[in-house]
Every structure is written in structure tokens, then in C-alpha cells.
Amino acid sequence: MTGRPGPLPLRVDLEGLDPYGAPQLDVPVRLNVNENPYAPSRAVVDDIAAAVRQAAGGLNRYPDRDFPALREALADYLAVESHVRLDSSLIWAANGSNEVMVQILQAFGGPGRTVVSFAPTYSMYHEYARDTNTRWVQGERGDGFVLDLDEVAHTLEAERPSVLLLASPNNPTGTALGAEDVRRVLDLAATSGPEVHGVSGATLVVIDEAYGEFRREGVPSALEQLANHPHLVVSRTMSKAFGMAGLRVGYLAAAREIVDAIMLVRLPYHLSAITQAAALAALRHREELMAQVASLRGDRDALAVWLRGHGWQVADSDANFILFGTFPDREAVFRGLLERGVLIRVVGPEGWLRVSVGTPAEIEAFTAALKEVTA
Ligand SMILES: Cc1ncc(COP(=O)(O)O)c(C=O)c1O
Known part of the structure; x- marks a missing residue:
């Protein structure tokens, strides 16, 4: 080699950027990337x-x-x-x-x-x-x-x-x-x-x-x-x-x-x-996997009712997650939930948070933690 190589010619529009991605944290209740919470069955x-x-x-x-x-x-x-x-x-x-x-x-x-x-x-x-x-x-x-x-x-x-x-x-x-x-x-x-x-x-x-x-x-x-x-x-x-x-x-x-x-x-x-x-x-x-969808839909609707019943605004959802708010300091709510082992997502307009619909036990952990954090 005749000289030290110069700086790498990264595309100018990529300079200084961070890769996209929600945190992948090892916590008990992961409700942050809208996954299906049910693992495939033994037969699958x-x-x-x-x-x-x-x-x-x-x-x-x-x-x-x-x-x-x-x-x-x-x-x-x-x-x-x-x-x-x-x-x-x-x-x-x-x-x-x-x-x-x-x-x-x-x-x-x-x-x-x-x-x-x-x-x-x-x-x-x-x-x-x-x-x-x-x-x-x-x-x-x-x-x-x-x-x-x-x-x-x-x-x-x-x-x-x-x-x-x-x-x-x-x-x-x-x-x-x-x-x-x-x-x-x-x-x-x-x-x-x-x-x-x-x-x-x-x-x-x-x-x-x-x-x-x-x-x-x-x-x-x-x-x-x-x-x-x-x-x-x-x-x-x-x-x-x-x-x-x-x-x-x-x-x-x-x-x-x-x-x-x-x-x-x-x-x-x-x-x-x-x-x-x-x-x-x-x-x-597909029949077995699709059967879970009906129960997740029902759990989503019940979670929306629970959140509204506790005074939060909820965006009508046709998905397996719910956007809810608004919080004067959503980062603090996110951190409080995380300290209690529940990972959700800070995303959407200022003040709102998003939670994926988990299993009934995970939803229970989320609602209990949210009550504590916002008490
Ligand atoms: C609206 C929307 N489209 C597409 C995707 C990408 O999904 P995948 O690449 O896993 O099919 C996601 C993932 O979260 C999404 O929220």
C-alpha cells in the first residue's frame, strides 16, 4: 500500500445516521413491535x-x-x-x-x-x-x-x-x-x-x-x-x-x-x-394460526375499553396494537413501565404511546404497571 486510505466514500445522505430499529430488550413482557404473542404450536x-x-x-x-x-x-x-x-x-x-x-x-x-x-x-x-x-x-x-x-x-x-x-x-x-x-x-x-x-x-x-x-x-x-x-x-x-x-x-x-x-x-x-x-x-x-386472530381482536377491544375507562384517549384500532395517551411526559411513562418489566413503544405524535396486544397475562401485567406508573 502506498499511502493511508482516505475516508470511506459513504453516501453523503447517510452520514451521521443511526440504523432504524426498536430496542430488542430481554424483558418479561414485550409489547413493542406488534408481534403475535403466541409461539407456534408443537404441530406447526x-x-x-x-x-x-x-x-x-x-x-x-x-x-x-x-x-x-x-x-x-x-x-x-x-x-x-x-x-x-x-x-x-x-x-x-x-x-x-x-x-x-x-x-x-x-x-x-x-x-x-x-x-x-x-x-x-x-x-x-x-x-x-x-x-x-x-x-x-x-x-x-x-x-x-x-x-x-x-x-x-x-x-x-x-x-x-x-x-x-x-x-x-x-x-x-x-x-x-x-x-x-x-x-x-x-x-x-x-x-x-x-x-x-x-x-x-x-x-x-x-x-x-x-x-x-x-x-x-x-x-x-x-x-x-x-x-x-x-x-x-x-x-x-x-x-x-x-x-x-x-x-x-x-x-x-x-x-x-x-x-x-x-x-x-x-x-x-x-x-x-x-x-x-x-x-x-x-x-x-393456517386454520390454527388464524384462530388466534379472533381472540387477539377481542383482547384488543377489551384493552381499548379498559384504557378509555381509566381516562385515556384511544385511537380506534383495526390492528393488534393500540395508540393511547396523552401523557405530558411519555418518556417517563415508558421508563416506568420498563422498570416493571413491560416494554412498549414511544412512537406517534407527542404525548402518545403504542402498546401491542399480548396474551391475557401480558395485558394484565401492562395494565397493572400502567396504573402504578400513572397513579
Ligand atoms: C405498517 C407496517 N408495514 C410493514 C411492516 C414490515 O413488516 P415485515 O417486514 O415483517 O413484513 C411493518 C412492521 O412492523 C409495519 O408496521
């Missing part, structure tokens, strides 16, 4: 172990790049869960819905393109934009954290984004979009995108239904709108209701043209043979 564990064992025998080969069996199983699952039957060619999967959404922005965002969302919302959206060099524009939600359609119309017209990211149910507020709102947004987005071959293109509307299975009775999935809207993407995950956060499988449903575009940017063999085998095994147990 055994089936996954057997499937992984079988896949291990073929690990000298690359996995199936297009994973048709998994896409078929995910299409079957959606048909049961949301009563929408889709061809498996309209499904795409990756390592968590985080990766799915980055792939969407790799294909439809990038330099010179804009992605829009409305706060408060999932803080990773901003990072997807940054990492794909897509311009980030964030509007505000209206009263009660509801999407303000006038604000959406105005922002689409002013910014001409290629992608609109909307979480429904939204994180951290739990707010879901009604069917009429989704239809209105899709209409507004039909020609609000950047110019494509001399004409106004569409804005891709990504409805992130990571918590979709927890929606209340009568709240439909945006999957119902897919057939008539080629600019709609519905993103889902096995991390939340399905209780497989450690597996890292997220997926989307969209028109064939969108799936084809994503295949241009995905890394070859991005979904390992082990992941594919384990996900297929888990999906064989």
Missing part, C-alpha cells in the same frame, strides 16, 4: 422442522427463483382470509413486506421520482425512499388520524408521485381505510403520476395491509379492488397475524404488469429454499 414446529430438513438435502442447488408453490399457497390463503381468489401469478413474495416495498420503489421510484405518504405512519417508509433515492413527501392525516381525502387530492396534484404508500390499518394509529376511501384514492391516483411517454401516468397506490387480518367486522380488504385497478398494490405479511415474524416472509398482490416489473429488480434467488419450505409448512396450518 414439527411440520416446519420436517420441511426444512427435506429442503436441507437440496441446498447445493439454488432455490426456485419464482417460488410457484409458495405463491399458490399464499393465493389460497388470501382466498380464505379475504374471499378474493387471485391467480398465483399476481402474488409476489420477499423477505418481509419491508423488502417487498423496497422492491416496489426500486422498480417505480428512484431518482427524479417521488413517493408520498401521510403522517403519522410507519417510519420505515421514509427509509425505503431514502435507500432507493426516491424523493420523499409526507402530508398529514386529519382529525382522529383519518386520511383526509382533500389533502390526498391536493398532494397528488402538487407532487405527481409515482408511488403513494398508505398503511391500512395504519401503524402506529391502527386506523383502517374504508372501501369508499380506497376507491376515491384510486380514482384520484389514476392519472396523478409522472409523465410516461408523453401522457400523465398513474400513481401506484400501495395499500400496506401488514395488519389486515385484525380489521374489524365490516372493514373490507383492498384486495377486493384489485380486479378493476391495475395501479393498486396490496401488501401483506406473515409477520403479524400469522405469527411468523422470525420467518421473514411478506408478499403482495397486484396486476401482472407490476409483478413483472418487480422481477426486473429483485435479486436472483432472494427467497431461500429454507424460507420457502418453512413458509409452505406454516401455511398448511
Whole structure:
């Protein structure tokens, strides 16, 4: 070597930043990242172990790049869960819905393109934009954290984004979009995108239904709108209701043209043979795993009643968490709970806190600790 190397050429926009991530603390009650609190049953564990064992025998080969069996199983699952039957060619999967959404922005965002969302919302959206060099524009939600359609119309017209990211149910507020709102947004987005071959293109509307299975009775999935809207993407995950956060499988449903575009940017063999085998095994147990969702929904509603009964404001939730407040010093409440072995999340507008719905014993520990801390 002829001289000392100079400073590393880190991208200027990444200088001085900290990596994203909620604290992973080893405390008895972890209610901070909206996981399903129930570990997989013995039967699920055994089936996954057997499937992984079988896949291990073929690990000298690359996995199936297009994973048709998994896409078929995910299409079957959606048909049961949301009563929408889709061809498996309209499904795409990756390592968590985080990766799915980055792939969407790799294909439809990038330099010179804009992605829009409305706060408060999932803080990773901003990072997807940054990492794909897509311009980030964030509007505000209206009263009660509801999407303000006038604000959406105005922002689409002013910014001409290629992608609109909307979480429904939204994180951290739990707010879901009604069917009429989704239809209105899709209409507004039909020609609000950047110019494509001399004409106004569409804005891709990504409805992130990571918590979709927890929606209340009568709240439909945006999957119902897919057939008539080629600019709609519905993103889902096995991390939340399905209780497989450690597996890292997220997926989307969209028109064939969108799936084809994503295949241009995905890394070859991005979904390992082990992941594919384990996900297929888990999906064989969908009835058992889905049964927990009903009880978690009931526990969520009961927790909301308890919090309101104790004088707190609660955002209506269609998810497996609740945003509640407001506290003059939310950090102090967070620390007080942590000292009592209960980890929740400081997130959302000033004064609010978010708690995930745990097992009945975990909820009991949370409510007891909250009473003490705020006494
Ligand atoms: C709204 C929302 N979307 C997507 C994700 C990412 O989930 P995963 O990458 O585990 O599928 C999360 C995780 O918390 C989320 O809250």
C-alpha cells in the first residue's frame, strides 16, 4: 500500500445516521413491535422442522427463483382470509413486506421520482425512499388520524408521485381505510403520476395491509379492488397475524404488469429454499394460526375499553396494537413501565404511546404497571 486510505466514500445522505430499529430488550413482557404473542404450536414446529430438513438435502442447488408453490399457497390463503381468489401469478413474495416495498420503489421510484405518504405512519417508509433515492413527501392525516381525502387530492396534484404508500390499518394509529376511501384514492391516483411517454401516468397506490387480518367486522380488504385497478398494490405479511415474524416472509398482490416489473429488480434467488419450505409448512396450518386472530381482536377491544375507562384517549384500532395517551411526559411513562418489566413503544405524535396486544397475562401485567406508573 502506498499511502493511508482516505475516508470511506459513504453516501453523503447517510452520514451521521443511526440504523432504524426498536430496542430488542430481554424483558418479561414485550409489547413493542406488534408481534403475535403466541409461539407456534408443537404441530406447526414439527411440520416446519420436517420441511426444512427435506429442503436441507437440496441446498447445493439454488432455490426456485419464482417460488410457484409458495405463491399458490399464499393465493389460497388470501382466498380464505379475504374471499378474493387471485391467480398465483399476481402474488409476489420477499423477505418481509419491508423488502417487498423496497422492491416496489426500486422498480417505480428512484431518482427524479417521488413517493408520498401521510403522517403519522410507519417510519420505515421514509427509509425505503431514502435507500432507493426516491424523493420523499409526507402530508398529514386529519382529525382522529383519518386520511383526509382533500389533502390526498391536493398532494397528488402538487407532487405527481409515482408511488403513494398508505398503511391500512395504519401503524402506529391502527386506523383502517374504508372501501369508499380506497376507491376515491384510486380514482384520484389514476392519472396523478409522472409523465410516461408523453401522457400523465398513474400513481401506484400501495395499500400496506401488514395488519389486515385484525380489521374489524365490516372493514373490507383492498384486495377486493384489485380486479378493476391495475395501479393498486396490496401488501401483506406473515409477520403479524400469522405469527411468523422470525420467518421473514411478506408478499403482495397486484396486476401482472407490476409483478413483472418487480422481477426486473429483485435479486436472483432472494427467497431461500429454507424460507420457502418453512413458509409452505406454516401455511398448511393456517386454520390454527388464524384462530388466534379472533381472540387477539377481542383482547384488543377489551384493552381499548379498559384504557378509555381509566381516562385515556384511544385511537380506534383495526390492528393488534393500540395508540393511547396523552401523557405530558411519555418518556417517563415508558421508563416506568420498563422498570416493571413491560416494554412498549414511544412512537406517534407527542404525548402518545403504542402498546401491542399480548396474551391475557401480558395485558394484565401492562395494565397493572400502567396504573402504578400513572397513579
Ligand atoms: C405498517 C407496517 N408495514 C410493514 C411492516 C414490515 O413488516 P415485515 O417486514 O415483517 O413484513 C411493518 C412492521 O412492523 C409495519 O408496521
